[in-house]
Amino acid sequence: MTWELFAVFLGSSIRLATPLLLAGIGEMVSERAGVLNMSIEGMMLTAAFAAAVGSWATGDPMLGLLIGIIAVQPIALLQAVLSNTLRANQIVSGIGINILVLGATTLAYREIFGARSRAEIPGLAKIKPPLLGDIPVIGSAVFEQVWLLYAGIALIVATALVLRYTSIGIAIQAAGAEPKAVDKSGLSVTRIRYGCVLFAGFMASLSGAFLSIGDIHTFTEGMTRGAGYLAIASVIFGKWRIGGTVFASLLFGAATALQFQLPALGIAVPNALLIMLPYLLALLAVGGLVGRQLAPATLGEPYRR
Amino acid sequence: MNMASAPAEIVAEPLLSLSAITKRFGNFTALSDVSLDIRPGEIHCILGENGAGKSTLCNLIFGVHRPDGGSMRYRGASFQPSGPADSLAQGIAMVHQHFSLVPDMSVVDNVLLGRQRGLLNRAECARQLEKLAVDYGLPLDPFAKIEDLSVGERQRVEIVKCLIRDPSLFVLDEPTAVLLPDEIAALLDVCHRVASSGRAVVLVTHKLAEIKKIADRVTVLRGGRVVATSDKPAAEIDALVRAMIQGNVDTLDQSAASILGLEPVKHIGHGTENDNTPKTKVEALQIDGLTVRDYQGVTRLDNFTLTVDRGEIVGVAGVEGNGQSELTAVLAGMMTPSEGKIYLGDINLTAKSPKEITAAGVGIVPEDRHAVGCVTGMSLAENIYLNRLDEFTRFGFLQRSALEREAAALMQRFDVRARGPGALFSSLSGGNQQKAVLAREITLPNLTCLVAAQPTRGLDVGAVAAVYSHIRAACERGVAILLVSSELDELLTVADRIVVLYRGRIMGSCVADPDRREAIGAMMAGQPQ
Numbered sequence: 001m002t003w004e005l006f007a008v009f010l011g012s013s014i015r016l017a018t019p020l021l022l023a024g025i026g027e028m029v030s031e032r033a034g035v036l037n038m039s040i041e042g043m044m045l046t047a048a049f050a051a052a053v054g055s056w057a058t059g060d061p062m063l064g065l066l067i068g069i070i071a072v073q074p075i076a077l078l079q080a081v082l083s084n085t086l087r088a089n090q091i092v093s094g095i096g097i098n099i100l101v102l103g104a105t106t107l108a109y110r111e112i113f114g115a116r117s118r119a120e121i122p123g124l125a126k127i128k129p130p131l132l133g134d135i136p137v138i139g140s141a142v143f144e145q146v147w148l149l150y151a152g153i154a155l156i157v158a159t160a161l162v163l164r165y166t167s168i169g170i171a172i173q174a175a176g177a178e179p180k181a182v183d184k185s186g187l188s189v190t191r192i193r194y195g196c197v198l199f200a201g202f203m204a205s206l207s208g209a210f211l212s213i214g215d216i217h218t219f220t221e222g223m224t225r226g227a228g229y230l231a232i233a234s235v236i237f238g239k240w241r242i243g244g245t246v247f248a249s250l251l252f253g254a255a256t257a258l259q260f261q262l263p264a265l266g267i268a269v270p271n272a273l274l275i276m277l278p279y280l281l282a283l284l285a286v287g288g289l290v291g292r293q294l295a296p297a298t299l300g301e302p303y304r305r
Numbered sequence: 306m307n308m309a310s311a312p313a314e315i316v317a318e319p320l321l322s323l324s325a326i327t328k329r330f331g332n333f334t335a336l337s338d339v340s341l342d343i344r345p346g347e348i349h350c351i352l353g354e355n356g357a358g359k360s361t362l363c364n365l366i367f368g369v370h371r372p373d374g375g376s377m378r379y380r381g382a383s384f385q386p387s388g389p390a391d392s393l394a395q396g397i398a399m400v401h402q403h404f405s406l407v408p409d410m411s412v413v414d415n416v417l418l419g420r421q422r423g424l425l426n427r428a429e430c431a432r433q434l435e436k437l438a439v440d441y442g443l444p445l446d447p448f449a450k451i452e453d454l455s456v457g458e459r460q461r462v463e464i465v466k467c468l469i470r471d472p473s474l475f476v477l478d479e480p481t482a483v484l485l486p487d488e489i490a491a492l493l494d495v496c497h498r499v500a501s502s503g504r505a506v507v508l509v510t511h512k513l514a515e516i517k518k519i520a521d522r523v524t525v526l527r528g529g530r531v532v533a534t535s536d537k538p539a540a541e542i543d544a545l546v547r548a549m550i551q552g553n554v555d556t557l558d559q560s561a562a563s564i565l566g567l568e569p570v571k572h573i574g575h576g577t578e579n580d581n582t583p584k585t586k587v588e589a590l591q592i593d594g595l596t597v598r599d600y601q602g603v604t605r606l607d608n609f610t611l612t613v614d615r616g617e618i619v620g621v622a623g624v625e626g627n628g629q630s631e632l633t634a635v636l637a638g639m640m641t642p643s644e645g646k647i648y649l650g651d652i653n654l655t656a657k658s659p660k661e662i663t664a665a666g667v668g669i670v671p672e673d674r675h676a677v678g679c680v681t682g683m684s685l686a687e688n689i690y691l692n693r694l695d696e697f698t699r700f701g702f703l704q705r706s707a708l709e710r711e712a713a714a715l716m717q718r719f720d721v722r723a724r725g726p727g728a729l730f731s732s733l734s735g736g737n738q739q740k741a742v743l744a745r746e747i748t749l750p751n752l753t754c755l756v757a758a759q760p761t762r763g764l765d766v767g768a769v770a771a772v773y774s775h776i777r778a779a780c781e782r783g784v785a786i787l788l789v790s791s792e793l794d795e796l797l798t799v800a801d802r803i804v805v806l807y808r809g810r811i812m813g814s815c816v817a818d819p820d821r822r823e824a825i826g827a828m829m830a831g832q833p834q
Contacts, residue, residue, distance in 0.1 A: 167421045170414045174407045181405035184369075185419025185466075186390030297408075305369065 007141035009254075009261045015145060015215065017253025019044070019207040022152045023231035024238070024245045025159055026203025031235055032163075033196035034176035036300045038094025039079045040204050041228025042101035043072045047208025049105040052219035053112060056121045061213050065124065065148075068209040069202060075101070076201025080194045087302035098228070106221045113219075123217035124148055124210075146214040152206060160242045172196060176296030179303045189303045204228070226279065233282035239294045248285070252278040318381055320345045320474055320505045321366065321397075327374035328361055328529075335361040336529045339375070343474065348496055348506045350516050350538065352549055353526035354765045356734075359509045360402060362526070363478045366507070367399045368392040380473075393419075398467035399476040402509075404459050408452040412445055416466050430469075437468055441495050456624055457488040464495060475499050476507045481515060485624060486793075486826040493519050511549075513542055525549050550766050587615040588650075589785030590667075590754045595645035597631040597809075605631040607809040609645070613754065613785040618776070620800030620817060621789040623829055628809035629789045630672060633758040636787070637669040638662045639677065649754055663692050665753075668746030670739075672758035672789070678742045679730055686712035686726035689741050692749070719744035720771055736768030743772060747779050755779055758789040773799055793825060807831045 023040050030037050037043075050071035055064025075097060082093040128144040135143075163169035174182045175192045182189050211227070212219045230252055237251075238244025255278040262269055319342035328336040336358045343349050353359045364370045366377070368386030377384040379395060386392045392399075406415050413427045416434065431447035438444045443461050451459060460480065467475060477496070481489045496506045496519060510516065516523055517539050525533040525548045533548035535541045590613040597606040606628040613619045623629060634640035636647065638659040647654045652665050662669075671678045679688045686709045690697065697708040712726040721740045723733050730738065739760065746755060757776065761769045776799060780786050790796050796803050797819050804814040805828035812828040815821050824834045 166424055167417065167419075170407075170410065170418055170425065173410060174415075174418050177409060178405055178407040180403075181407055181415070181418060184367075184389050184399070184401065184405050186388070186393045187419045188388075188390075 003137050004141070005261070005264065007138040009257055010138065011142040011145075012260060013250065013254040013257040014142065014149070015253075016256045017249045018145075018149045018152065018214075019210050019227050020231045020234050020249035020252055021156070021207075021246060022148075022210065023200075023204045023207035023228060024234045024249050025156050025242065026200035026207075027231055028235045028238070028240060028242065028245050029159060029163070029172060029203075030193075030196045030200035031299055032176045032240060032296055033172045033193050034179060034296055034298045034301065034303070035080075035083050035193050035197050035200075036090045036094070036232075037079055037197060037200050037204075038091050038232070039075065039097035039101075039228075040094075040200065040231055041224055041226065042094075042098035043075050043079075043201050043204035044208035044211065044228050044231075045098075045101050045105055045222065045224045046075055047072045047205035048212035048223055049109065049208075049219055051205075051209035052121050052212040053108075055123070055213045059122055061122050061124045064122070064213050065206075065209045068213075069205045072201045072205035072208070073198065076198050076204075079201070080197035083197070084190050084193050084302060087304070090300050090302075102222055109219060109221055121213060121217050121219070123213045146210065148206060148210050148214050152210075155203070155206075156242065156246065163242070173296075175303075176298055179298055183303070183305060193303070204231075207231070230278060230282055233286055236295075237282070237285035240296060252281060255281055319343055319378075320380065321384070322378045323362075323365075323375065324378075325375035326362075326365065326372045326377070328358075328365060328370060329373050334529055336365070336372075339526070339529070339531050341524050341531060341534070343505045343507060344522075345473075345505050346500055346503050347521040348500045348508060348519055350520040350523045351507065351509045351526060352511065352513075352516060352523055352545060354511060354549060356765065357526040357549075358529040359526055360478055361529075363399060363401075363476050363507070363509060366392070366474075366476055367397060393470065396470070396473035397476065398470050398472035398474070400460075400463045400467055400478065400480050402478045402480075404463060406451045406459055406462055409450060411448050411450055412454075412462050412465075413447045415451060415462060416469055420470070433469055434465060437465055441468060441498055442491065443468075443495065456626065457484055460484060460488070460492070464492070468495075468499070472504065474505050474507065476509075478509045479511070480508075481510065481512065485830050486822075487830070489515070513546065516545075517542060587783075588612050589615045590787060591646075591648040592636075593646045593648070595632070595635060595647065596643050597628075597635060597640065598643045605809050606635070606642075609806075609809075609811060611787075611804060611811070613787050615753070615783045615785050616780055617802070618780050618786040618788055618800045620796030620803040621787065621806055622793055622796050622803050622825055623791065623806035623812075625791045627806045629758065629791070629806060631809070632806070633669070633672055633756055633789055636662075636667070636756045637671060637677075663749065666749060666751040668749050668752050668755040670743055670746050670755070670757040670760050672762075674739060674742050679738060681729075681731035683730055684726065685716070685721070685723050685728050685730055685733065685741060688730045689715055689721075689726075689745050691745060715744050715748065716741075719775065736764045736771075739764055740768065740771060740775075743775055747775055752779070752784055754785045754787070756787045756789070759791065760788070761790075761792070761795060793822065793829070797822065805829055 023044055027037055027040050047068040051064045051068030054067030055061045058064065079094065079097060082088040083090045124146050126144050127147045127150065128140060132143040133139045163172065171182060171187055171192055175189050179189045182192065208224065211223060234248035234252055235245050237248035258277060259271065259274040262274060321343040324340045326336055326339045339362065351359050351362060361370065365372055368388050368391050413430045417425055417430055434445060434447045443465055445458065445461055445465060451462065480492060484492065493515060496508060500506045520538045523535045523538040523545055524531055525545050527549060533545055535545055538545060592609060592611045595606055595609040596604065598604050609632060611619065621629060621632065631640060635642045638657055641656045649665050649667060654662055654665055675681060689712045690708060694703065697704050709726040716723065716726060719740050721737050721744060723737060733741065743760065760772050764772065776786060788796065788800055797817050800817040802814065803817045803825060805812040805825055807829065812831065813834050815824065828834055
């Protein structure tokens with residue numbers, strides 16, 4: 001493999017990992033607080049659609065991104081109400097939301113775009129960081145990315161610091177591991193969990209917007225194609241740690257990137273097999289390579305005083 | 306408002322006063338017309354049996370529940386906490402019956418939870434912890450993870466969590482249930498120090514020894530009502546107990562009385578009573594080198610070897626979590642041992658299924674009766690014959706009338722009180738559920754061995770006495786009995802011989818003699834004798 005090809009592979013791995021990374025970190029925070037958001041997939045799809053429509057209608061991708069973020073919050077709020085206040089089964093309610101969103105976005109897409117499908121949509125700009133981007137060969141191939149990725153990295157670092165060094169951080173961890181302790185210390189478990197679900201929604205909306213107006217500048221029906229579920233898998237694979245989740249996202253991203261790289265190298269592997277690869281990895285991860293005992297103790301269980 | 310009154314009067318006023326408090330859960334009245342005063346500088350004990358409303362009372366004070374009637378006054382002002390946050394802000398701190406600590410966080414983080422906003426200052430908190438350690442004699446490593454601490458140390462974390470808030474009112478809900486004897490002494494010492502600095506301590510307990518030692522005043526609850534109060538509890542202890550259990554202490558089953566600490570424990574185990582009919586030693590249960598390693602490779606039970614003869618009661622003592630659960634789970638066939646053998650007479654029961662073990666004549670009264678001992682959504686009759694339902698089927702159909710007839714007979718024999726054999730099991734009280742489980746296991750047709758784990762947990766005095774007499778009766782019939790309990794008094798009362806488990810090993814064994822209490826306590830703490 002030549003260096004150029006490797007650099008392209010690295011660059012596209014990062015690009016393909018970005019949605020998983022963004023959504024995965026949000027999901028990790030929510031799961032640490034004890035709420036499992038199966039609806040991350042639906043939230044991403046909503047954001048992808050709303051950001052695309054917003055960007056196309058206003059001509060400004062920044063406004064599109066903003067519209068995407070705003071559009072997801074009601075869904076996140078719905079999930080939060082279902083899983084905390086109404087104490088619904090979190091898996092069933094999440095999947096319900098996903099199916100609803102798939103139908104709603106498909107219908108709305110056909111209504112709005114109709115015959116004009118594949119319309120060119122203004123997308124978010126790419127940036128090249130000053131020093132890294134000037135490295136020969138790999139500079140632009142690896143580091144010239146949509147600015148949302150760099151914003152996301154900053155958000156992830158901030159999240160790590162908040163979890164480690166602030167009172168909110170230990171309250172989030174305690175809400176998932178021992179909610180009674182949170183309640184008895186005078187904090188509100190419900191409020192913490194609502195906040196975390198809304199944060200997961202925010203991160204998922206960045207992720208969804210990246211898919212449509214960051215990566216390919218268009219919207220297609222059901223375009224998330226399970227990326228939300230992969231994000232959940234990367235949280236499990238990453239053992240509910242920031243570093244682990246980032247690593248798992250990159251691994252899944254690289255597995256996806258192989259689809260485009262192997263044919264370019266002239267290695268004849270059926271494409272369908274390669275498309276399966278990240279999902280196969282996720283299956284192995286969730287199916288037992290990672291110990292279950294590492295999950296937050298009350299993950300998926302609504303809190304009852 | 307009372308706020309305007311003179312300072313001298315405020316000092317004389319109680320710190321907290323409850324008047325005519327009533328609390329209902331659905332149509333069950335947990336507290337009814339409860340009035341009491343807590344004065345600054347006193348240790349006020351709340352005494353009562355299980356279900357008397359003690360925990361409910363604490364939860365009302367701490368703001369977890371809100372009263373349905375009556376009012377509370379705190380520091381001379383009306384007090385209506387809407388949640389723990391309100392009570393904490395007012396200087397009320399509480400140690401709950403069950404620990405609420407985050408296992409994978411450090412001591413410091415657990416203490417800081419809910420106390421600090423924004424950035425955490427762990428170093429400052431560690432310094433405060435060290436100061437408390439000196440002031441109250443509560444040594445702790447601030448940066449140790451909770452999951453690495455012993456039960457006693459976790460209790461210390463719970464106490465430190467409260468003390469660091471410098472509370473005016475310190476509520477402890479049955480804090481000594483899981484502690485070793487010298488840890489209990491240390492805890493009572495902390496209560497003393499808190500009270501002597503002018504703050505008030507509310508201590509909920511059903512152990513009379515503690516009340517004798519420490520209480521300034523006692524309020525006795527029974528059935529959600531205040532039935533007695535005393536300003537001189539040590540002198541009036543008998544009257545208080547009588548009020549608590551509503552009966553004459555003298556007629557109380559002796560073993561149950563000794564559990565309460567009413568009188569010096571006398572050994573009334575089976576062996577000393579029946580000296581005129583010497584038993585021939587017949588080994589029933591043989592456990593040889595039993596070892597259990599969990600999925601992480603941690604050894605939970607380490608080379609456990611024990612023989613229980615027919616007609617003998619062997620007690621397994623130890624602080625909870627030292628391998629008892631694994632031992633009973635393996636004996637019940639719910640867990641596969643990593644090494645070792647189990648024999649019942651000549652029958653090898655190692656790693657057999659629960660069905661085979663039952664068929665061999667081993668009765669199991671499990672530790673957690675709700676999870677594995679019964680099916681709460683089925684009727685009492687179905688539960689009481691759960692392991693023998695086959696005997697009540699004809700052509701594959703369950704003969705309910707026969708089942709309920711037989712069950713009614715068992716209910717009478719074991720004094721299981723319920724609406725009838727068809728009553729839903731979950732509608733029974735804890736004591737009656739336990740009696741039903743015991744009835745099922747003890748009436749196994751070929752019972753040769755009974756394994757009973759924590760058989761009296763959560764039961765009131767009457768039920769405890771009944772459970773003991775059934776266990777003893779089975780022993781008289783020549784059943785080998787293995788009694789696992791974290792209550793040392795229970796073992797000293799009922800067992801012939803005691804082995805002590807510590808971190809999965811047998812630390813030592815001795816005859817069940819109350820004079821050996823200190824030695825057993827030391828073994829429970831991991832010191833070989």
